[in-house]
Amino acid sequence: MSDGADHPPSSEGVEEGELPECPHCGRRVATVSVLGPTDAVAAPCGCSIAPGTFSEPDFE
Numbered sequence: 001m002s003d004g005a006d007h008p009p010s011s012e013g014v015e016e017g018e019l020p021e022c023p024h025c026g027r028r029v030a031t032v033s034v035l036g037p038t039d040a041v042a043a044p045c046g047c048s049i050a051p052g053t054f055s056e057p058d059f060e
């Protein structure tokens with residue numbers, strides 16, 4: 001009944017695992033640079049994607 005810490009909190013690589021994958025090359029996308037209403041570039045891979053691909057304003 002002892003709720004011991006069998007799984008120590010991992011404090012490494014947590015944020016990177018939450019990065020979305022690029023729909024074109026599958027690499028992790030760190031940032032998205034929006035160039036216009038219909039143009040955006042994912043970084044660091046540099047693929048062109050549609051703005052709002054990863055950002056959901058009303059995503060609960």
Ligand SMILES: [Zn+2]
Nearest residue numbers: 022025045047
């Ligand atoms: Zn890409």
